[in-house]
Amino acid sequence: MTIIRLQFITALFCFFSCAPPKALLNNPGQAKLKKNINALIVDSGLDVNMSIKVTSLNSGEILYALNSKKRLMPASNNKLYTCAAALANLGSDTIFETAIYQQENNLILKGGGDPDFSLEQLDSLAKIISSQIESVDTLFVDESLMDTLHYGEGWMWDEGSWWYAAPISAL
Structure with a gap:
């Protein structure tokens, strides 16, 4: 045929x-x-x-x-309307701030929900801090900006290690 x-x-x-x-x-x-x-x-x-x-x-x-009741992994174009919704709700001038506070000899890393915050930026931040402070007793990580649900409903359990399925986190 x-x-x-x-x-x-x-x-x-x-x-x-x-x-x-x-x-x-x-x-x-x-x-x-x-x-x-x-x-x-x-x-x-x-x-x-x-x-x-x-x-x-x-x-x-x-x-x-x-097939609207069939659960599937969202396509990569899902980011287009996610970004549009974020821009509509947050505006284009929104700044996500990740901050470090010193309390006596302790440091607090407070996540601001920056979706672009990377390990490289964290490493740079650590180098700056280490050049200014001799020692730190404890580093506290504050993710309180967001709840403790790190994965969306229906997300595949085995995709959490891939960059496109990063956990939901303030950091």
């Missing part, structure tokens, strides 16, 4: 298996949305697991759903 014939059969199958229910027939915009999304899926040629849910921000009505 040629690839074109296979694609045509797949497109026909998708077309007839995705016939809109009566509720959608009364809303031509919603039927068009569903048709367009289904066409994008078919045209992509991707053989992947996917789930999609499009919800109206005004009414909360589900406009489109495909």
Whole structure:
């Protein structure tokens, strides 16, 4: 069977298996949305697991759903709307501050939720402090800005060591 014939059969199958229910027939915009999304899926040629849910921000009505109850690892484009939401809520001038305080001969490292704070920056901070202070009895780490839930619901247990699944932390 040629690839074109296979694609045509797949497109026909998708077309007839995705016939809109009566509720959608009364809303031509919603039927068009569903048709367009289904066409994008078919045209992509991707053989992947996917789930999609499009919800109206005004009414909360589900406009489109495909495997929407299936739990999957979010795609990397998830960061786009996460970043947009952060900018909308925090603004572009927000500064995350990680601070060190001295209390007698102890140091307190207070995390400010900086998502870009790295081990290299921590190492640089330690070098600056060690050049100014002879000895430290205890280093306290303060993560109180955030709760103790370090992984999101549904996160895979075996991905915690990868950079893209960093734990949620004030540090």
